Amino acid sequence: MSATTQLPATPPSGRAPAATTAPAPAPAPRRRRAALRSERPGVRLAAWVTVVVCGGFGLLPVYWLLATALTPRDQVFAYPPRLFPAAPTLDAFAALASNEQLFVYLRNSVVVSVITAVLSVLVSAYMGYSFSKFRYRGRRSLMYLVLASQMFPQALLLVTLYSVFSAYGLLNTYTALVLSFTTFTLPLCVWMLKGFFDTIPDELVEAARVDGASRLRIIHSIVLPLAAPGLIAAGLFAFVRGWNDFIFALTLAGPDKQTLPPGLVNTFIGEASTAWPELMAASLVVSLPVAIAFIALQKYLVGGLTAGAVKG
Amino acid sequence: MTTPIPHTALTRRHLFQLLGLGAGTAALAACAPSAGGSAGTAATGGGAKTDFAFSSWSLTEETAAPAIQSLLGAYGDDNGVSIEEVSYPYNEYISQLTLQVQGGQFTGAAHVDVAWLGSLAALGKLQDLGPLAEGVDYTEAGLTAAQFDGVQYGLPWNIGAIGLVTNSAMLAKAGVDEFPVTIDDFTTALTKIKKLGDGVIPYAASTKAAQLKDILIWMETFGSPLLDGSTVTIGDDASVEAVTWYKELYDKGLIAPDVDRFDARSLFAQGRTPIYDDAIVGRDAVVTESPDKDLAGKLAAQSRPVLAAGDTPRALVWGGAIAVVDGEGAETAADFARWVTSDPDAAREYFEERGLPPATESALALPEVAADEFGAQFSERITATATSNPFWAYPQYAQIESAIAEQVQAVLVGSKDAKSAMAHAGETAQGLID
Numbered sequence: 001m002s003a004t005t006q007l008p009a010t011p012p013s014g015r016a017p018a019a020t021t022a023p024a025p026a027p028a029p030r031r032r033r034a035a036l037r038s039e040r041p042g043v044r045l046a047a048w049v050t051v052v053v054c055g056g057f058g059l060l061p062v063y064w065l066l067a068t069a070l071t072p073r074d075q076v077f078a079y080p081p082r083l084f085p086a087a088p089t090l091d092a093f094a095a096l097a098s099n100e101q102l103f104v105y106l107r108n109s110v111v112v113s114v115i116t117a118v119l120s121v122l123v124s125a126y127m128g129y130s131f132s133k134f135r136y137r138g139r140r141s142l143m144y145l146v147l148a149s150q151m152f153p154q155a156l157l158l159v160t161l162y163s164v165f166s167a168y169g170l171l172n173t174y175t176a177l178v179l180s181f182t183t184f185t186l187p188l189c190v191w192m193l194k195g196f197f198d199t200i201p202d203e204l205v206e207a208a209r210v211d212g213a214s215r216l217r218i219i220h221s222i223v224l225p226l227a228a229p230g231l232i233a234a235g236l237f238a239f240v241r242g243w244n245d246f247i248f249a250l251t252l253a254g255p256d257k258q259t260l261p262p263g264l265v266n267t268f269i270g271e272a273s274t275a276w277p278e279l280m281a282a283s284l285v286v287s288l289p290v291a292i293a294f295i296a297l298q299k300y301l302v303g304g305l306t307a308g309a310v311k312g
Numbered sequence: 313m314t315t316p317i318p319h320t321a322l323t324r325r326h327l328f329q330l331l332g333l334g335a336g337t338a339a340l341a342a343c344a345p346s347a348g349g350s351a352g353t354a355a356t357g358g359g360a361k362t363d364f365a366f367s368s369w370s371l372t373e374e375t376a377a378p379a380i381q382s383l384l385g386a387y388g389d390d391n392g393v394s395i396e397e398v399s400y401p402y403n404e405y406i407s408q409l410t411l412q413v414q415g416g417q418f419t420g421a422a423h424v425d426v427a428w429l430g431s432l433a434a435l436g437k438l439q440d441l442g443p444l445a446e447g448v449d450y451t452e453a454g455l456t457a458a459q460f461d462g463v464q465y466g467l468p469w470n471i472g473a474i475g476l477v478t479n480s481a482m483l484a485k486a487g488v489d490e491f492p493v494t495i496d497d498f499t500t501a502l503t504k505i506k507k508l509g510d511g512v513i514p515y516a517a518s519t520k521a522a523q524l525k526d527i528l529i530w531m532e533t534f535g536s537p538l539l540d541g542s543t544v545t546i547g548d549d550a551s552v553e554a555v556t557w558y559k560e561l562y563d564k565g566l567i568a569p570d571v572d573r574f575d576a577r578s579l580f581a582q583g584r585t586p587i588y589d590d591a592i593v594g595r596d597a598v599v600t601e602s603p604d605k606d607l608a609g610k611l612a613a614q615s616r617p618v619l620a621a622g623d624t625p626r627a628l629v630w631g632g633a634i635a636v637v638d639g640e641g642a643e644t645a646a647d648f649a650r651w652v653t654s655d656p657d658a659a660r661e662y663f664e665e666r667g668l669p670p671a672t673e674s675a676l677a678l679p680e681v682a683a684d685e686f687g688a689q690f691s692e693r694i695t696a697t698a699t700s701n702p703f704w705a706y707p708q709y710a711q712i713e714s715a716i717a718e719q720v721q722a723v724l725v726g727s728k729d730a731k732s733a734m735a736h737a738g739e740t741a742q743g744l745i746d
Contacts, residue, residue, distance in 0.1 A: 074603045077578040079511065159411070168417050250404060251411060255397070262401070271374040271402040273597030274574070 105263030128193030172254025196230030364641025418638025466633030475694030547738030
């Protein structure tokens with residue numbers, strides 16, 4: 001039976017039936033199911049094909065990562081390519097576990113990314129709040145200046161930062177990495193949080209003021225808790241930026257403070273050959289923390305990124 | 313303070329202002345002074361031994377690192393010094409080393425590709441190692457490869473060439489019993505190989521833009537000098553003929569699209585091509601990655617075919633040298649550079665671990681080195697007639713090679729004819745040199 005037959009029939013007069021006789025509206029899930037059933041098979045098939053293709057597009061590289069990690073090195077480029085490894089092996093993962101240097105890279109990545117995230121959120125929260133809720137001379141100019149810093153080519157900034165850090169003796173330190181990563185994350189974090197703070201009614205701030213709350217109390221006890229999703233989104237963005245960076249970590253960190261991306265390239269990509277299974281296994285393992293963080297916090301991330309997007 | 317604030321929106325005016333700011337900054341950056349080049353101080357390698365740094369891309373490679381670290385350990389123990397290891401991935405190495413040297417962060421000994429010497433020498437911080445090379449039996453080819461502008465900026469460590477590496481069993485299967493000497497015969501042989509079918513690529517020549525600089529050696533084979541004094545000759549008849557021939561191979565499926573050195577090695581290792589271009593350093597990679605456990609025995613090095621019988625086969629010099637960056641520890645680093653490149657025991661140990669050709673006559677005469685059949689073939693058939701890329705004399709050589717490669721690729725994909733593309737490539741290269 002098609003869903004349309006379940007709808008109340010329109011009386012011959014063309015007028016809507018009286019409220020007293022109209023059936024209660026179906027709950028939302030039932031309406032959605034009914035709408036799906038109403039689609040023609042061709043449309044549903046097309047929808048499913050689209051979902052599968054898009055899903056495959058996103059997941060196939062991840063599968064290929066795993067398959068290569070499980071493939072012996074002499075079969076990685078076997079022709080024709082195999083969808084499933086013919087002789088799967090965990091050798092690549094075992095090699096990772098026995099490579100102590102990788103744990104040093106991992107520790108460095110965690111330290112640098114976490115500090116970058118905290119520092120970015122801390123600074124951008126105050127900056128974003130200031131841009132959103134205060135009016136002062138030069139506010140707009142400052143906002144655009146922050147945005148303009150995103151327009152510089154990173155390579156240009158790398159040389160500049162290298163010179164500055166070198167002059168201050170900061171090369172080969174965590175400080176150099178954290179400061180450089182924060183430099184790049186701040187503009188987006190500030191604008192993201194400004195958008196979030198814009199959605200918090202000024203009346204709420206005014207009411208707290210009337211109740212005698214100080215400016216800092218208002219920020220810390222009222223505004224920041226309300227902006228928690230935005231703060232999490234900004235922190236996650238900054239964390240991922242620090243976790244994934246290659247060229248700054250390679251240039252500024254030195255051998256002792258090197259993070260995972262340059263560390264993996266240094267370890268597995270050589271002049272003449274690449275240890276693909278080990279590289280894929282390592283990539284898979286190191287992407288897990290970021291993937292888990294995304295899954296756990298994705299609702300905040302989406303909320304934070306779109307905050308203020310439709311505010312008039 | 314709580315008065316609602318009108319929302320700020322990016323207007324076209326704002327965007328223009330920001331673009332202007334960005335352009336201004338870029339212009340300022342472009343006007344920044346470039347590094348001046350001058351010969352550094354002459355090395356003596358003498359004085360009291362001090363700690364120093366040694367930089368090499370191989371220090372973190374799992375196959376190469378143990379051999380180098382063993383040598384560092386031996387020198388350090390013998391001389392009571394500590395050697396700091398510095399390493400960057402091969403593809404990032406020269407840019408990182410340049411930054412470190414220019415910023416004064418790195419002094420000491422640096423393992424360099426001979427192609428990079430010009431760029432590093434332009435920084436004006438490399439020592440002249442000429443005095444240290446005196447009295448050591450370095451090969452003439454090695455010494456020349458490690459020079460720039462007549463100055464011995466490096467001591468040769470492993471000097472070889474890039475030439476044709478073949479799978480003799482596959483060639484025999486295709487009926488190519490004698491490797492062709494001339495280009496016409498080579499083309500005929502490739503056609504025979506194609507008849508093997510099963511997706512075999514007769515010649516895994518480089519066709520990706522990043523590696524299309526390989527075409528330069530074919531241009532020289534066809535008779536183009538590439539550079540006459542400081543005049544770029546690309547665009548002459550020989551270079552156009554070379555690219556026309558390459559395009560013909562491409563159109564006939566005798567070479568394949570989208571191949572670089574890494575792809576070529578993989579194709580060779582998997583038995584999907586019997587011919588590709590490589591240096592001897594690629595041997596380990598193809599043998600390790602191949603499911604054919606007998607591949608090492610099937611490898612053969614071949615002279616590049618020539619335009620007419622009797623011509624000298626062309627090959628491109630490839631190799632590593634040790635340069636010394638002036639500063640703290642430089643004298644001991646220079647002594648290390650001479651020791652590691654010329655000491656017979658060090659040469660033997662390094663050869664046994666890595667199979668790379670040493671650069672002194674005495675080391676080449678070592679029984680272990682002489683017993684390496686493939687290595688001997690490589691030296692005799694390829695390295696013997698190898699020459700440097702004339703563009704390496706210019707620090708901007710990578711840009712020149714990219715400009716040429718871009719035009720060759722335009723020919724391969726059919727968007728330009730060979731004559732106009734090579735004329736354009738020559739003009740661009742000349743512009744970069746001038």
